Amino acid sequence: MPSCAKPLYLTFDTGHMGVAPWIAQVLQRQKLTVTFFVANEKTIEGDGSLGGTWSAWWSERALEGHEFASHSFDHVYWQADEASASTDAPTRFKVRPSAGPRAGQRMTWSAAEYCDNLKQATSRIEALTGRPSLPLFRAPGGKTSARLLAAAKACGYAHVGWAPAGFLGDELPSESYSNQHLLNQAVDKIRPGDVLMAHLGIWSRKDPWAPAVLEPLIVALKAKGHCFASLREHPEYRNWIAQHKRSASWKP
Numbered sequence: 001m002p003s004c005a006k007p008l009y010l011t012f013d014t015g016h017m018g019v020a021p022w023i024a025q026v027l028q029r030q031k032l033t034v035t036f037f038v039a040n041e042k043t044i045e046g047d048g049s050l051g052g053t054w055s056a057w058w059s060e061r062a063l064e065g066h067e068f069a070s071h072s073f074d075h076v077y078w079q080a081d082e083a084s085a086s087t088d089a090p091t092r093f094k095v096r097p098s099a100g101p102r103a104g105q106r107m108t109w110s111a112a113e114y115c116d117n118l119k120q121a122t123s124r125i126e127a128l129t130g131r132p133s134l135p136l137f138r139a140p141g142g143k144t145s146a147r148l149l150a151a152a153k154a155c156g157y158a159h160v161g162w163a164p165a166g167f168l169g170d171e172l173p174s175e176s177y178s179n180q181h182l183l184n185q186a187v188d189k190i191r192p193g194d195v196l197m198a199h200l201g202i203w204s205r206k207d208p209w210a211p212a213v214l215e216p217l218i219v220a221l222k223a224k225g226h227c228f229a230s231l232r233e234h235p236e237y238r239n240w241i242a243q244h245k246r247s248a249s250w251k252p
Contacts, residue, residue, distance in 0.1 A: 004227035006192040009234055010034045010218075011162070013071055013138060014041050014049040016201035019210040020057060023200060026215045028064070030222075035231045036061065036200075037071035037138040037160075038125045041099045044201065048099070050124045062129035067230040069136040070157060073120035074100035078143045082108055091147050098140065111151035118157055122246070135244035136160050136231060138197075158240045160231060163194035168217075170209035171202045179212040186213075187220045195234070 012023065012034060027034060038050060046053025050073075062068070074097035082092040091111040097103050109117075122133045137157040139148070149159050169182040190196065198210065218228070231237050 002227055002229040002233050004225065006224070006226045007229050007233070008190065008192070008221060008226050009195045009231055010228050011037060011138075011160070011195060011197050011231065013037045013140075013197065013199050014039050014075075014201075015199040016042065016044045016203055017046070017049050017054060017057075018044045018201040019208055020054075020200040023210055023214065024057070024061065026210075026218070027066075030215065030218050030228075032218065032228045033065050033067070033230045034228070035067040035069060035134065035136075035160075036125075037069050037136075038121050039071035039075040039099060039140070040073050040121070040124065041075050049200070050121070050128065055128050058125065058128045059130075062131040065230075067232055068122075068125045068129065068131065068133040069138065069160070069231070070118045070121040070133070071138050072097075072114075072117045072140060073124065074098075074102065074117055075140050076109075076114070076117055077140050078145065078148050079106070081145050081147050091151055093145075093148060093151075111154070114148070114151060115155035115157075118152065118155070126246070132246040134231060134237075134241055135246060136237060136241070156244050158237060158244075160195065160237065162197035163191070165189035165191065166194045166196040168196055168198045168209070168213070170198045170213075171205060174205050174207035174209075179207060179209060182209065183213045183217055183220075186217055187224075190221060190226075192226065193235075195231070 040048040040050040076095050076097045080094040095109050096106050135156050142161050
């Protein structure tokens with residue numbers, strides 16, 4: 001259970017990983033446990049965010065007690081449900097990966113193909129860390145449909161979005177949304193129970209968010225009586241997690 005009456009759930013999606021080492025240092029200093037949603041995205045350095053270059057980094061986060069969940073291996077955006085003349089037709093989705101060999105291509109996937117991509121991310125992070133991942137996923141961009149959510153649940157994954165105030169804004173243009181503005185807005189609007197979301201690196205933002213905002217934000221929220229917990233402890237997900245435990249052997 002969270003250690004206070006005003007819990008928050010800080011989560012990070014992968015990205016170019018350019019600020020990942022710095023974020024890890026902040027989490028260590030502030031003694032926070034968070035949840036990482038992982039995809040094998042293009043990185044500034046190395047062979048993808050789930051490649052061998054970052055293997056040690058992920059292993060260290062696992063040993064610190066952080067949790068992991070799927071962001072789809074190829075960072076696959078749902079775009080639409082495929083129209084069908086028959087209610088008995090198999091569920092299919094129009095999708096576009098932004099990573100991997102088919103990046104940028106518009107395709108139509110079955111529910112099984114979508115689930116396989118969720119599982120590929122899960123299997124890869126478990127292989128890197130030896131830690132069972134959570135039976136959760138976050139759709140890239142938060143884009144979903146009722147049919148997509150049902151298909152994912154049928155293969156063992158519940159979806160996690162974020163609270164409106166929990167959108168920390170690290171992917172917004174810095175010309176219009178300064179780091180100071182984003183910090184002030186988050187401190188003012190975040191409320192107990194909110195799921196917060198940021199990234200381990202955003203290509204488009206010229207003035208990186210994390211080095212300027214993350215630690216001051218954590219300090220300010222702690223001063224307001226908040227504590228931080230992983231999604232394993234979230235009241236909306238903990239029963240689902242308990243009922244859908246994954247298995248993996250620790251390999252420290």
